[in-house]
Amino acid sequence: MFSARTRSRKAVLAVAALGVASLGLSACGGSSSSDSEPVGTADPNQDVTITVDSFGGIFANYEKAGLLDQYMEDHPNVTIEYSEVQQESDYWTALATKINSGSGLADIQPFEISRAALVSSQQQDVWVDMLQTPVADQLEEETDAAVGAVTTEDGAVLGLPTDSGPMAICYRSDKLEEAGLPSDPAELAQQITDWDSYESVGEQYAEATGGQAWMDSVGGYYRVLTSVEPVRNYDEEGEPTWETNDTVKPSFDRAASAAEKGLTAGLSQFDPAWNTAMNTGDFATIACPAWMLGYIKQQAGDENAGNWNVLPLPQELGGNWGGSFLAVPQDSPNREAAVDLAAWLTSAEAEADEFRQGLAYPSNTVAQEQTTDVTDEYFNGAPIGEIFSTAAQAAPNQPLGVDDGAIDQAIGDALTAVEANGVAPDEAWQLAVRTINDTVG
């Protein structure tokens, strides 16, 4: 009786101790910081399996382009195993959770440019500094914007850029023709000389088609408007200036007024309904970073081949939307081999090869110069190599910030509220300001 009672008390104590101990353990787990020691050259004679955890078709494209097979052929000791999820947000959540818990990372983990600010400010202990590797030279072929995005305060570069998303406008040439508008890009470019005329041509289109939508979404229009400006949500010093700078509010106002004029289709990007609309032609134009071409082909299908075309941004503007980086964890047991593979996949040769096969557009400037002659049959033979390399050169080097995602999300919601809920633009802006200050502050 007596001993039973003591024992039960002991059991309670043990459980409590367990709780406290595991709490202490996990508290320490987060702060493992390894010194960034230089990475050596990969040993060509040692068998190695490089694991990759990826998203959004990055490695599926490498496989489609035959790059993975080619690498394994050239390096018989290497086996590449990759797994991939479609949604970047799902991928990032899983990746960030693994980083927080301190285990479970693959040998190569890509991340998207919108996460670059967080990565370079908070994860410098996690990733290999590419400058401390045998492939550091290759970074000189990359744009300052891409390299700058993943450079830490101490000057370490935490990833190798895979691709970029220079901006253009894609449009349904068949729908424009039906509406009595020029369907040839050169003629259309004479009518669309700035954003105002882009909108007024849209009004003509709506009139001729009985009120059909000119743009796919208000969010896409806001995206292209902000992408061509020198700064977005943050200034060079990393201070958030979105509330007062010359980019965010004016772009918001312009996009909101386009929505009020009924120029947008009321769709959310990457929604199933938006995918369908690409096929049915419920909208005529869409802000088109290079990677959007592949997305359109996939969603609009073979039956729409030749119905699409590509128009450069007016006024020789250039902007960038998206792009990713290949990063290698410092704790990876195969980091020499992983760095070598990542460098090869992001080399001028491999990136140019990939783009020629109709896949991702290069971030590597040498590859961009090598591919200016590329055209795309699906888009009426549009000279996409020329269009995108011009846009990439004109694209500003925008400073990024840790809370870009939250800010963009709130502004996107406010624009949707204008478009779909009939909220007045001023009121929607106030709402966005309140939400951002609430979540970011």
Add this chain to the structure above:
Amino acid sequence: MAAHAPTTTAEPPAGRPPAQAPPDLVRRSRREGRAYRRAPYVYIAPFFLLFGAFGLFPLVYTVWISFQEYRLGGGDPEFVGWENYTWLFGSPSFYNSLWKTLTIGLISTVPQLLMALGLAHLLNYNMKVRAFFRVSMIVPYATSLVAATLVFASIFANTPGGLMNVVLGMLGIDPINWTNGNWTAQIAIATIVTWHWTGYNALIYLAGMQSIPKDLYEAAAIDGAGRFRQFLHVTIPGLRPTILFTIVLSTIGATQLFTEPFLFGNGAEGGALGQYQVLTLYMYNIGFEIGRLGRAAAIACVTLIIVILLVLLNAGLAQLRTRDKGQPLIRRRSASTRKASR
């Protein structure tokens, strides 16, 4: 062992008990007694070990995190005291999500339990292919919630081609922008919840009804009570504990509603104006989309407290009502039955 003097035989080797040695019998029985007393703890140990690892530890850890500034994917936790909580109680989105949780909870739980009660009453009668009807009740519950939500999301599509809008069009009603409207979005989500859980609750009620003595119904029938009056005055009082159980479960379920609104809106924002951003969506949004784990943990802790308060409130209300009416009601009716049959 102590009581025996060492006389003839030597001590047997340890661990092998001799046949007739009283000291070892004592020892064995003592050992057995100890094992006997220990056994229950060993039996329940697996549960408590698992509970410690997957229940208690996450709970304690969440409370700890809620006092830290801790970002997803970067940096170490940093103690900030009550800052996450002061932020939370100053956040308009928090009050919005509380309100949405309440309204969606009400418009899903109340019709759902009423319908379940009615269905269970009907199923309790003798009828042909009764087993078929009973089993079919559980089909929505057995369906994958994710699949069902995706199907419902396309039924409640905003386009004129969405099934619900087609049906409304036949009735001469203009297409509704389901996801963007405040109440329409909430009603659509409540419909999914109701569809999923009604059959489940109906079966629980059915089980409860079958434990009500048949003679009560017979007595009521003799008394001239129709089926509706039997339902009102025999079934409902008899089901009171079961009803309380389902209300508690549904309340917890409503507070933890996540899958339906999350998949309905393709993300944790719950609509551009937060039309259906319930508490758990808000927590996910802050924790995993915006990446502020400390704040999300604070929301989790507040949610836990809210659930506990709600359950206590439910239990208190039910007890109050049972004490006031429940037991006497049945007794009074049977008394009057006796009077009438005389």
